[in-house]
Amino acid sequence: MRLLLAFGNPYLFRETIAPLIPTLAQGFEIYILLVDFHTPKSTIDQLKSWESEGRIMGYELVPNFTNSVKLFFFLKRMLPRLRSRHFDVLLTSDEVHTWTRCLSECVLPDQCVRLCFQSALSYLLRNAAIEQSFSGVDVSECLPEGVKEKHKMSLVGRGSLVSRVSDQVHRFIRKAWRWVTVRGKKDSRPSLRRLASLYTDYIVNRIVVPWLIVHKTFPLGPYDSMTHIGSGRSDAYIFCDEVEAKVYAAIVKTPHIHVAQHPAYGQCRCQGLQNSRSRILAPLSGVSGAQEISERQLFLFYRDLRCVLVETCAQAVHLRIHPREKGSWHYQLKGYLRDRGIDVSLVDAEQPLREIVCDYVGVVGALSGALRDARASCNYAFIVGFVAVSKAYYCNPKFVYGKSEGVGWIEEDGSYDAEIFCRYEYIPPSRKSVNDILRDSVREKFGKAFTPF
Known part of the structure; x- marks a missing residue:
């Protein structure tokens, strides 16, 4: 059977999909499509190595989807070649982006099994209405009707290209008029400019450009904007967090939602609790492209890192620069910490996080998917999030993180339980692997006798 892996984030691909390849290669002919978005050199080297070893049939780097014309001309050129492969299974990160929609609707046969796998922190839990509805309550309950109606914004167009564009223009005019009548012209101007930009982007990149190049349009589904995963088109959805899975199930109401073991689990190199290492790893996240951060943010980083060093007797901190960082604020942070007596160094993100976590006594920092990946990668390192630092980007960081x-x-006021810095063997709940869920989904579609691996 033939498996298509299509992912838009190269550094997440190497953390969560790369560990699956050896097992998947035993039962599938694998072809990989990866968006060339700050792709680490080590990831490209890995793809070349898999291809030369025969573990994958091949791979292609997809143009960054910020240039939709270039993207769709690439897809148009690739469509005949991809169709000829007659893929049986698609494993992708979402069904929302135009390029994954194009694959699903223009390449894959109807009988193909489509699965979405979301290992990163879900956009769903960043939604203010979701937080208000589910924070502190049983998330297995249905989404309240008022919230559901507020966010069920179906932008599906019908008819010709002209009618679809016209629908969006009329929608913009109606919404803009409501804002002007409620807020007045002056107060509405900034919001109207942003709204006009959003609708223009939508019309150009989801309707006009794809229609002209591949003769299809890819309007958003009812929950696409809210979830950034999809609205129920796929055969199954896989998460690595129970809260994310339950909230998604309550909203989309599709039965085939699974919680899988994080693919990095089982790769720990530590020899039990003994660890002579005295360094802390702090992945940097939340700020992208900034040259400086506020004095308040600098102080909060210092306060929380100082707590970590005092409690653990660690001697040094390594600040891991985000893979797509183009700003220089990390130099400002490094200087601030060094001026206050902390032994601090900057390290790049060329190596996968799962390969280096065991070289540290613990991993700390602002809320990011790196904390989840680090927790799965090492059974013994302590993992600690900084609430105060994270609140610059998220209203409720602990809710966004899920379970x-x-x-x-370390709480917003700097308080903490000292036990969070203790090294112990972390044993996650027993769950199926992503490969097991994929196998079961294929069996359900093609017959129980199918055993890929």
């Missing part, structure tokens, strides 16, 4: 399995927190 927080195996993660401790």
Whole structure:
């Protein structure tokens, strides 16, 4: 059978999909499409190595989808070649982006099994209405009707290209008029400019450009904007966090939602609790492209890192620069910490996080998917999130993180339980692997006798 892996984030691909390849290669002919978005050199080297070893049939780097014309001309050129492969299974990160929609609707046969796998922190839990509805309550309950109606914004167009564009223009005019009548012209101007930009982007990149190049349009589904995963088109959805899975199930109401073991689990190199290492790893996240951060943010980083060093007797901190960082604020942070007596160094993100976590006594920092990946990658390192630093980007960081399995927190006021810095063997709940869920989904579609691996 033939498996298409299509992912838009190269550094997440190497953390969560790369560990699956050896097992998947035993039962599938694998072809990989990866968006060339700050792609680490080590990831390209890995793809070349898999291809030369025969573990994958091949791969292609997809143009960054910020240039939709270039993207769709690339897809148009690739469509005949991809169709000829007659893929049986698609494993992708979402069904929302135009390029993944194009694959699903223009390449894959109807009988193909489509699965979405979301290992990163879900956009769904960043939604203010979701937080208000589910924070502190049983997330297995249905989404309240008022919230559902507020966010069920179906932008599906019908008819010709002209009618679809016209629908969006009329929608913009109606919404803009409501804003002007409620807020007045002056107060509405900034919001109207942003709204006009959003609708223009939508019309150009989801309707006009794809229609002209591949003769299809890819309007958003009812929950696409809210979830950034999809609205129920796929055969199954796979998460690595129970809260994310339950909230998604309550909203989309599709039965085939699974919680899988994080693919990095089982790769720990530590020899039990003994660890002579005295360094802390702090992945930097939340700020992208900034040259400086506020004095308040600098102080909060210092306060929380100082707590970590005092409690653990660690001697040094390594600040891991985000893979797509283009700003220089990390130099400002490094200087601030060094001026206050902390032994601090900057390290790049060329190596996968799962390969280096065991070289540290613990991993700390602002809320990011790196904390989840680190928790899965090492059975013994302590993982601690900084609430105060994270609140510059998220109103409720701990809710956004989901169930927080195996993660401790330094609270907004600087308080903490000293036990969060203790090294112990972390054993996650027993769950199926992504490969097991994929196998079961294929069996359900093609017959129980199918055993890929």
